[in-house]
Amino acid sequence: MTLKQTGRQLLREPLVHFLIAGAAVFWLLSGRAPDLGERRIVVNEQVVSGLVQRWTDMFRRPPGQEEIDGLIRDYVQDQVYYREALRLGLDREDEVVVRRMRRKMESLAVAEAESAEPDDAVLQAMIDKDPARYSDDARTSFEQVYLGADTPANRAAADAALPRLRRNEPVTGVAAPLPRRQNGAADETIAGTYGDEFVLALRRAPIGQWTGPVASGLGLHLVRIEARAAPDQPSLDKVRQRVTNDWRAAATAKARDESYRRILEGYDLVIERPK
Amino acid sequence: MRKAILTAALLMATTALVSGCDGAVGGFGKKAEVKDTAYPEQVFWGDTHLHTGNSVDAFGFGARLTPEDALRFASGEEVKSSTGLPARLQRPLDFLVIADHAEGIGATKALYDAPRLLIRDPMLRRWHDLMHEGPAGSLKATGEILRARGENKLPAGLNDPAEGAKRTRKIWDDNIDTVERYNEPGKFTAFIGFEYTLMQGGNNLHRNVIFRDGKDKASKVLPLDPSAEAWPEHLWDYMEAYEKSTGGKVLAIPHNANVSNGLMFMLTEPGGGPISAAYARRRAAREPVVEITQMKGDSEAHPFLSPNDEFAGYGTVGWDTNNLLFNQPTKPGDLPGSYVREALKRGLLIEQRTGVNPYKLGVIGSTDSHTGLAAVEESNYYGKHPGVEPSPQRATAGFVPGMNSGRMNWQALASGYAAVWATSNTRAAIFDAMMRREVYATTGPRMTVRVFGGWDFKADELKGDWVKAGYARGVPMGGSLKAGGKGAPSFILSALKDPVGANLDRVQVVKGWVDKAGVSHERVFDVVWSDMDKRKAAGGKVPSVGDTVDTSRATYANTIGAPSLATVWTDPEFDPRVRAFYYVRVLEIPTPTWLNYDMVKYRLKLGPEIPLKQQERAYTSAIWYTPA
Numbered sequence: 001m002t003l004k005q006t007g008r009q010l011l012r013e014p015l016v017h018f019l020i021a022g023a024a025v026f027w028l029l030s031g032r033a034p035d036l037g038e039r040r041i042v043v044n045e046q047v048v049s050g051l052v053q054r055w056t057d058m059f060r061r062p063p064g065q066e067e068i069d070g071l072i073r074d075y076v077q078d079q080v081y082y083r084e085a086l087r088l089g090l091d092r093e094d095e096v097v098v099r100r101m102r103r104k105m106e107s108l109a110v111a112e113a114e115s116a117e118p119d120d121a122v123l124q125a126m127i128d129k130d131p132a133r134y135s136d137d138a139r140t141s142f143e144q145v146y147l148g149a150d151t152p153a154n155r156a157a158a159d160a161a162l163p164r165l166r167r168n169e170p171v172t173g174v175a176a177p178l179p180r181r182q183n184g185a186a187d188e189t190i191a192g193t194y195g196d197e198f199v200l201a202l203r204r205a206p207i208g209q210w211t212g213p214v215a216s217g218l219g220l221h222l223v224r225i226e227a228r229a230a231p232d233q234p235s236l237d238k239v240r241q242r243v244t245n246d247w248r249a250a251a252t253a254k255a256r257d258e259s260y261r262r263i264l265e266g267y268d269l270v271i272e273r274p275k
Numbered sequence: 276m277r278k279a280i281l282t283a284a285l286l287m288a289t290t291a292l293v294s295g296c297d298g299a300v301g302g303f304g305k306k307a308e309v310k311d312t313a314y315p316e317q318v319f320w321g322d323t324h325l326h327t328g329n330s331v332d333a334f335g336f337g338a339r340l341t342p343e344d345a346l347r348f349a350s351g352e353e354v355k356s357s358t359g360l361p362a363r364l365q366r367p368l369d370f371l372v373i374a375d376h377a378e379g380i381g382a383t384k385a386l387y388d389a390p391r392l393l394i395r396d397p398m399l400r401r402w403h404d405l406m407h408e409g410p411a412g413s414l415k416a417t418g419e420i421l422r423a424r425g426e427n428k429l430p431a432g433l434n435d436p437a438e439g440a441k442r443t444r445k446i447w448d449d450n451i452d453t454v455e456r457y458n459e460p461g462k463f464t465a466f467i468g469f470e471y472t473l474m475q476g477g478n479n480l481h482r483n484v485i486f487r488d489g490k491d492k493a494s495k496v497l498p499l500d501p502s503a504e505a506w507p508e509h510l511w512d513y514m515e516a517y518e519k520s521t522g523g524k525v526l527a528i529p530h531n532a533n534v535s536n537g538l539m540f541m542l543t544e545p546g547g548g549p550i551s552a553a554y555a556r557r558r559a560a561r562e563p564v565v566e567i568t569q570m571k572g573d574s575e576a577h578p579f580l581s582p583n584d585e586f587a588g589y590g591t592v593g594w595d596t597n598n599l600l601f602n603q604p605t606k607p608g609d610l611p612g613s614y615v616r617e618a619l620k621r622g623l624l625i626e627q628r629t630g631v632n633p634y635k636l637g638v639i640g641s642t643d644s645h646t647g648l649a650a651v652e653e654s655n656y657y658g659k660h661p662g663v664e665p666s667p668q669r670a671t672a673g674f675v676p677g678m679n680s681g682r683m684n685w686q687a688l689a690s691g692y693a694a695v696w697a698t699s700n701t702r703a704a705i706f707d708a709m710m711r712r713e714v715y716a717t718t719g720p721r722m723t724v725r726v727f728g729g730w731d732f733k734a735d736e737l738k739g740d741w742v743k744a745g746y747a748r749g750v751p752m753g754g755s756l757k758a759g760g761k762g763a764p765s766f767i768l769s770a771l772k773d774p775v776g777a778n779l780d781r782v783q784v785v786k787g788w789v790d791k792a793g794v795s796h797e798r799v800f801d802v803v804w805s806d807m808d809k810r811k812a813a814g815g816k817v818p819s820v821g822d823t824v825d826t827s828r829a830t831y832a833n834t835i836g837a838p839s840l841a842t843v844w845t846d847p848e849f850d851p852r853v854r855a856f857y858y859v860r861v862l863e864i865p866t867p868t869w870l871n872y873d874m875v876k877y878r879l880k881l882g883p884e885i886p887l888k889q890q891e892r893a894y895t896s897a898i899w900y901t902p903a
Binding site: 146218 | 347407408740
């Protein structure tokens, strides 16, 4: 094979095209002079013990001398290729690198929020901003008689039964796995069994008197409210964990968003969608 | 070449990011504040089977949600799904078990994060590269990992015990801290647990393991890795050792019997020979409950086994032809060991022979979601894994897009949830209810179902305080009738619709028994249904409830069916000499499937094979009768 042939063959190699193009781009466009600092590779004691440690973790025995030499050789090759690759701009437009870097940036952004401990004033402010979220549910003690689906016939039955209940006469409703009497049931519990509209209806009902029919997600009921307890003002002591959970979840999300927005501000964003 | 150099160089140069996360600051207030009721007055809803990004396969499928995200979502908060969609349950759940796969917990993530140069194994290196290629590669890698796992061909690097233990310890401790932070007795119960993903040649023998205890006890152990095991005894050893050394309590819930190719409920012991009393006792003590329905199909009953049950076969299409990994076809002879109704019958058979019933199983439903989202509401369904989160494509995609899983995603069910009759919303009360099997399953809707069995219930029992009577003079679901009662046992049955859901079609009792010749039988009784005056039973069949589903809009109307059905039913064929079980199945009127909601939302044209409506259902734990 002549030199000419070899040269021709080399020119057909994609890798060679790539390297030539990369070099051309580098020299023509970057105009960046090589920094001598970047061209100095120091394998110090710290690097070596790091390599040894990682190897030991992996194979559960320390490496021998030859293996250490091998690790250092590998490390040096890594560094040489890595720096050279960066100089050639090979990191750009590479999906793997892009994703990896994004993950690192995101982790950095939230690391602080994840380990921070909010002080009481911050938590108290969160409670003050949305006391309903942190207070216990309102509680209701009530009796109910279930009359089945909301139909004209059952409404009539309800109208007939109401005066009897008010006179303390026994009334048997439609059999269902619903307690006749509930003592201090939380709104959330009542909503889970009867649906939201029933909770609202109970709030409007008078105390101490049979009333209805009241509609729920299940049908019709006659109800008598025995007592109602307003939600307690939430105290930080009681809800500390919940409000701390909320704070941390919000702080992490905020840190991620804010750091992104801050970085984004330094960029001009142009999106051109295909027609 | 270029890619390999780059990946290697860049990954080698990375240093681990240490994101210091402090442990739990302590539990919620004083636990003494939660009072238990004298008997269970309320049903609590939950999911015992949820995966987050910590699961090997979930991470590979693209799940990036953490246990914290999962707990916030289950308790009713809005979170962002792995594919960036806002997600919120229509109604919060009362409890959640994060059940990430124990084997290689965090291993996929570790492989993803590993410096490539240190990955010597060519398979691992291939998966590492695939995962970094993006979602399609990640799915492909995960499919291959699962297959290798099922065939016990996982490279040692992914199973390295020392590395694995260290990684597992870190993830387990972090997970426990998060669960502790979100466990709020009386309001929301967060359980510590894991999935024991036992597999035999691709046949599913998975169990979810749930601890009754908190950090003080559960952190003394690590989740158990089943990698080298073929049968669950090793898990039972682990559970016994845990209870002995910590004084705590732990239970296991098998799931997806439907893709076990008959191995889940065998008549024989793993080593061969019929099941012995000792083996039966051990299994029954460790596994009181089975997960009967979930996204990967329903395991209640199969039409082949129950030809006279017109409602058998819910959610069996696509799941009954092959095992979990789709590498061994299912033979008809495999089916009896794969479905729960048959297991209950086999339990009676084994009990007749040995005196002990290994399959005295209560039932619950759960999601097995791999998205971190316990979302199985039909109109708010987030799919089995991030590859099938809501999108116009998912209705016609493969079950695992980009990989030949042998199944289509439309065969996945938006199912199910666990319903628990407990005396309070606490770890202790919910766990204890599971141990006594006072639990039931639904395919998603939240119907309230109560069942009591006894010897002296009268026809007008429902006019009085029948719940009190039920507990005083009978046993609730999951219980055993005392032998020696007079006449035939009767049952107080009461079902109530989901307050935001569909009316009920009917309540059925499924009876199974074993005759003197040692042959098992079953019969499904329609015991109470809507409009009984108009829907007269003929030839042993109750006419259909009708159908109000408008598939062009994905709507239905509660103009048919009934909001509540109740009766006292006495077994008309009772024979005091034969052992039997009775469980209740409640059917809703037809409603749209998640596929119909997708079709309307995304304006899709779907083929005739894709089901647009269904009758969702509840299955209760049985009540057993044993002759004196």
